[in-house]
Amino acid sequence: MRETIGAVVRKPVFRIKLIAISLLFVVSLIEQVSNNYIQSSGQQVGRMTVILLLMHTFSYFSFYLSVFFVGYILLIPDIVKDAFIERQTMMRCQSRMRAAKYAIGKIIAFSILYVIWFVMLTILVGGIWFHDFSLAWPKFMDIQQRQLAANGLSTITWINIPVGAGKYPTLLVAGLICLRSTIGFIFLGLLALLVTLITGKTRNGMGIVILLAAIAGYVKLYMNDVFTYWNSAHPIGNKRSYIRISKATITPLFTTCLKSDEFMPWMRYGIIAGILLCVITGAGIMLYYRKGDLGDEDRDE
């Protein structure tokens, strides 16, 4: 496994893609840290810290749309297929089930490394910018959380961390946020592999991830996470009803949906849903490896 991951990481095109997306990420991150409203608030509200930046970055859905998803989609062809020695490695697994576990294990390993990579970049940029590795919650977090609880969506937030997160230690919150994202990426990778196996084309695996990201982005940016409909059964003045359709997208696997969402319930939802989806897609992959034909090149049109 280690040798195979090393071989993929050393692939020139993999490195070029990762460098490109890392540059995009660093530029976006620098823009975030330099537009730091905390300093401009005029109050003694505390300082931004590296761990807060980490939480903010991995809770900010725009980062996922513009950087994380884009980078992961670009890397899918390298992650889901052993483009060069697929049949040789498969046969050396000596059984279909072991080959399936190897393929699943490779995606899990890459997804973990992917998140770790951006965590490290965030810590590096945050460390250089803020020089503050404190693990304490600064005062402005308390102010923000109270304003969110009182005013809901109309609150202007300094940073993108959900309501109720301040009740828990910062390390726990950061750890859970990164764990949830990792599980989300594992699901996307497993789904890409399953679709690639079934359709015989790697680009279909990329396509399904693009589709899910696009739907999540559309629901978030253009529908504000809800589907609005007219419920004639409700009293006059209150007939407009909402369905939180963002819950059915991949958004909860990576972030909360609304600023006013409670941290821990949504974290539980995201992690449990992510694990379930990983188990289902993993089972689909194992089934395909048991029943299907293996080691084929990508099919022509």
Add this chain to the structure above:
Amino acid sequence: MNNINKTIKGVSLLTDINLALESGHIYGFVGDNGSGKTVLFKVLLGLMHKTSGTILVDGREQKDLMQDVGFIIERPEYIPYYSAKKNLEIIAAYRKVADDQRIRTVLEMFGLDPSDKKAVGKYSLGMKQKLALSMAFLEDPKVLILDEPLSALDADSVQEARKRILEEKKRGKLVLIASHYPEDIQSLCDEVYWMKNGHVLPSKENK
């Protein structure tokens, strides 16, 4: 192999294949493109499921990937930005059957220099084919399944490869070779099977 059939989306790729293959023999499979040679090899390897029929290995039904086999199927597989030795080291790391000495031996067997650091992507077609042969022979397998093993090799390398394949036969291995060209394999094979449209035609003994 008993009554092996392989059908994909209603198209029959293999039809009623019945073969008895023994260790210590070399069997050739000759046919045009699309005759079913590669599909047959993939079914034997276990990479493709057979639609019906059974494959018995030493009397036991094979239901999974074939064990202890070296192979070349379709195109040679290699990581282009690594050297030949590094490619074999990566392959050898899975089962840990072949050590560094064995890697050097098989590379030299097919005329490749183990200390050459040149990336395989820069090799000629013939050198890539030699690497593919090295990969197939690396773990001293009981069975060798070789699809067009002599393609792109120069005359001297063809002779050397033939010599190595005959040595494996003398050592009691089972060797299956596929080719478009009967003259490539007639001097090697104990039996040659002709394939057409997924059928194995009645065998013609080589000698």
